[in-house]
Amino acid sequence: MDKVDEQLAFRLKKTFKLYIRSALENALSETPSESNVLQTIINMQAAIELIGKFFVLQREGWKGIIKGQFHDKTEAELLLLIESGEIQTTPYWKNKEFFSNEIYLNVDDIELLDKFQNHRNQVMHLGMSSSPNEILNESIWFMVRVINQLDWQDTLLMHDQYLANSLKSLLGDGLYQKLLNNSCYISESVDRAYEMYPDDMKHCLQCANESWALTNNLDRVCFVCGYRGNQDVFGFADCPLCEVKGEVVFDALNIGFNEYIRGKCCSCREFVNVSKCKICDQVSPHPQTCDSCI
Ligand SMILES: [Zn+2]
Ligand SMILES: [Zn+2]
Ligand SMILES: [Zn+2]
CATH class of the missing domain: 1.20.120 (Four Helix Bundle (Hemerythrin (Met), subunit A))
Known part of the structure; x- marks a missing residue:
């Protein structure tokens, strides 16, 4: 069937x-x-x-x-x-x-x-x-x-369902901008994200709003733009530029195979190279040495 x-x-x-x-x-x-x-x-x-x-x-x-x-x-x-x-x-x-x-x-x-x-x-x-x-x-x-x-x-189409600005795909560019700029949509969505998942909130990698929550299904879902993915896909490191903790997102599945990879800080929006310590597995900004092993 x-x-x-x-x-x-x-x-x-x-x-x-x-x-x-x-x-x-x-x-x-x-x-x-x-x-x-x-x-x-x-x-x-x-x-x-x-x-x-x-x-x-x-x-x-x-x-x-x-x-x-x-x-x-x-x-x-x-x-x-x-x-x-x-x-x-x-x-x-x-x-x-x-x-x-x-x-x-x-x-x-x-x-x-x-x-x-x-x-x-x-x-x-x-x-x-x-x-x-x-x-x-x-x-x-x-x-x-x-x-x-x-x-x-x-x-949506498969490539708009995960790791994408899904709301933009749903509404089209013009209506998406209008909704975000001309209504209470963002503030309501951030409030709702905090109401449901107050403990582990991050800025969204996609739309930058503070509404990227870790849900009960262990997915990270943005309550504003719908950006979502399995929590295992994302790694989080501290940002050396804006000094915010745990907001540099990197590809957790691939970091082990590379000397270093490029991450992005969800808070200051800058790119930051990160690498995994060969001794303790901690991920830190590259080429800085690992804090835990000094
Ligand atoms: Zn978002
Ligand atoms: Zn930063
Ligand atoms: Zn280390």
């Missing part, structure tokens, strides 16, 4: 990206109109429904998001049903229940999640008599607190 998973993933990924871009474009409009507010609500809610479904698909396979009455179909039948649009997927509340148990949501986040759903229902069923302007700010919080936890990096 790999092909069924593949087809569903292809559709969800593509459509999620269209909705999230449209939601943020409307939310960040310079002179927001009533239409921008409505479009933000509708597109943001559609984005959460699709990325939520994709999140379940990634973990449970196609049966996790397709209604039970289709579970005994053959692969060929399912592909035809997908193609003709006759396949039925599980309702949002079910996927919401699933992802709510997997991610961190505080009381405010749960309220926010319900709020968007209610606003959308109101818009679609009766129309709204007045448009809630605070929704534009709330949509940025929604992105930071909910959508950013649902691994949207997995909807």
